[in-house]
Amino acid sequence: MIVNPILPGFNPDPSICRVGEDYYIATSTFEWYPGVQIHHSRDLVNWRLVKRPLDRASQLDMRGNPDSCGIWAPCLSYADGLFWLVYTDVKRYDGNFKDAHNYIVTAPSIEGPWSDPVYVNSSGFDPSLFHDDDGRKWFLNMLWNHRSESVGGNPKSPAFAGILLQEYDPKARRLIGEAKNIFAGSPLGLVEGPHLYKRDGWYYLTVAEGGTAYEHAVTMARSRRIDGPYELHPNVHLFTSKDTPDAPLQRAGHGQIVETPDGQVYHTHLCSRPLPGTRRSPLGRETAIQKCVWKEDGWLYPESGSPVPQVHVPAPFDVEPAPPQAVEHVFKGASLPAEFQWLRTPYPERIFTLTGSALRIFGRESIGSWFEQALVARRQEHHRYRAETEVIFSPATFQQAAGLTTYYNRHKFHFLAVTWHETVGRCLTILSCPGEWPDGRLSFPLTAPQPLPDDRPVKLAVEVKEAEQQFFYSTGGDWQPIGPVLDAGITSDEAGRGAHGSFTGTFVGMMCFDISGSGRAADFTRFTYIPEFG
Template sequence: MIKNPILKGFNPDPSIVRVGDDYYVATSTFEWFPGVQIHHSKDLINWRLLTRPLDRLSLLDMAGNPNSGGVWAPCLSYDGDLFYLVYTDVKSWHITSNVTKDTHNYVTTAKNIMGPWSEPIFLNSSGFDPSLFHDDDGKKWLVNMQNDFRKGKNPFAGILLQEFSLEEKKLVGPVKNIFKGTELGVTEAPHLYKRNGFYYLMTAEGGTSWDHAVSMARSKEIWGPYEVDPQNPMLTSAKNSELQLQKAGHASLVETQNGEYYITHLCGRPLRPEMKCNLGRETSIQKVNWTEDGWLRLEGGGNEPRLEVPAPNLPEFKFKRVRCRNDFENTELNIHLNTLRIPPDESWLSLKERPGYMRLRGQESLSSLHRQSIVARRQQAFRCEAETCIEFEPDTFQQMAGLVCYYDTNDYIYLRISFDEELGKTLTIHHMESGEIDEPLDEEIQIEGWVKVYLRVNIFNQSIEFSYSEDGVNWYKIDKVFEAGQLSDEHNKLGFTGSFIGICVQDLSGMKKHADFDYFTYFELDE
């Protein structure tokens, strides 16, 4: 059996493709760098994070992008010769539907899934969720949702279709709106497939929250008209709050070597009873079958996602477990570590200046949309622990370094070292909630003379607790407990990401004071 979710913790909008005996799933990364996560499997049971292709500024320049901007809904495909990665770089958006959005769509290609990936080709900016379909006559077609910002119009105005020419490196020919969606509304995330003479259009509808769903339509001609599945939606969690996998929608289809079919789809697992998904939107998989009259159905019937589904008739293939401890002994970042909006470079992050340490130079504040010195990883379990050891000698209260639980610039909990004119080196917590800053401790903790400062965070389902130590053996717990549900889309109401845990440095004096981090660990506990 396959146990869901297969990709835990902020891995939304999955696009799956099979090449030979290998399966790849690409997921959204939003404002985190590098852009796009690609996981790999050989059996659909066991998965590993393989590569993150948008790893240079020419492919992805996000400085100044808004919270939950950046990379939305990539599509990974293969035409027998090249891998194609289509993605959106969202430069502006607003939760209000009828507002203009800047959604620039690109495609990059590679002979090998590990790259190198080509310089991006600009496609259009008419909407997001672009997807590339390779027809059996050699033609390539781009579909994406269309954004209509005009008053009184449906902002999710339907699915656009246009031919793409790799030779000309651009979209060519007419543009047509081929599908206006169903009564579920919020029609997005299009993928085209072809089977038995029909073009099948798979879309997401209902919005990417509790009413999310997968809709199917089909046509004998690629230009339509498209007939909607009479039992639509084919997958949803809507109206059943008891399901462990909520938000089911935004799916893509794959056929195994043996003719079995599966869909990967977005889902969320809420903390209860708060119903807040602090792990973000995740990826699950369901086995599906084709009916005699040519419609896609979940194996076992119904249209609700299951926690366990039958595995394909393939040999099991397990991967070596990835270490959760980062001792910074290598000169490249661990694949699970991310930076925010900007790529790491020696001007602010070095693994060479002091071997065995990560040296971070302070840049802008945790409120910045441009240049933050932060390195973080996804929280991927409801119960986990993270720890670091810092050497940092601030000269002013404007210099800070520490351990942070981060959702975006409006919501984070930051255990940080800084300086007070009377106390010297100090430790306290900055708590930002919904854009309002709070200092929850009655007074800063004096740590003057401490060469090393050990910081730890423990997350137990709904609660976030911090501790600190001078020697890494004797720990002092901070009494204040924070709510993990704060670091979620549901609390923020303006985002699509999830909770990260990381290390960071700020220097608002402009002196670029550095901190040295001896290690950063992340361990998941039994759930």
């Protein structure tokens, strides 16, 4: 069986592509660098991260991008001996404008080399590229209408103004002909995330609707002509959890069709797993997949018979999912382990280096900066886990701090840090921002700084058990808890300004800031992530 989610933790907006026996899923990365995650599988059960293709300044520079901007909804496809990746770099979120710029990069293999980007348009986000069987290529994206007093979709909120279609000329590397609005969406509204699929002379259009929170849905329509008119699916929505608030997979929407070589049909979608008894999702929007069937009426339906997404889904082969395992990294190599990312900048040498014995992070701007924040972290993938690290750091001022953080964005984090205090010298402190939007004011849960002996290494740990988080430290003896039990639910999509205000997920990792400007560095010798802890 397939066990959903197949890509746990922050992995939204899945675009799936099959090449022979190989399946690839591309997901959004927003402000995290490098851009776009691509996972690979040969059985739809077990997946492995194989590439983040947007990894240099000529392709992507997100310095200054606000939280939850950056890379939205990539589309991955294969045609003409090339992989094609379409993506948006969103430069603004608040207010009426989005400034969403759409690009295409290509590569002969998933590993690359990936080309520099070709600019396509900026009329809206969530682009996709459809390769028709006559050789023509078609570019789709949602149309953003800034002339609205609200943010939403057609007909509820006219900012989401439909799905645009325009032909793309790969030789000229530009759009040609006129753009046409081919689909206004269903009455649910907020139409976005278009993907086309062709079968038996029909063009099938799947879109995301209802917003990416608890009204989310996959909506399907079809037409004999690529430019419409499109008729809605008899059930309108192929998948949704909006009417089943107790379903384990919530917020189902935004996905794509894929067929196996023997004709079995699946459809990806994003989802979330809220903390028990809450509507808070620290793991963010994850990737799931459902089995489908084509019926005699020519429409696609969930094999389960229900639009509510299933946790356990029949797999195309008899394969067992790999159990979660602890991952320990001792930073003695020359490259950063694959699961780690950083924020916004295409110049990682400015914020970290591998020394051969440690990951050295250079103190830059404050935690929460939109420009040059020195944070190296990995996704939280489980509701219960423990993470550990060891840091060597000698601060000389209270403006320098380094340590372990659970981080969502500048309004939602907890940070256990080695720092300096005028009366106690080197010490530990905790900085929290419990969803304080828009001003991002800090709280300091530790009533007094915890003194640290000399300059020896300090071990730091965090345990998260659903909505509760506890920090620990050690200077050579047993682990000691430090500070109160903290609210792990604040590092979630829904905390702060709400589920339509932030779209990523919780990371856990290593942070160093030096707002004195002297760039003092911290050495982290190891990092361990233990899933399903306690």
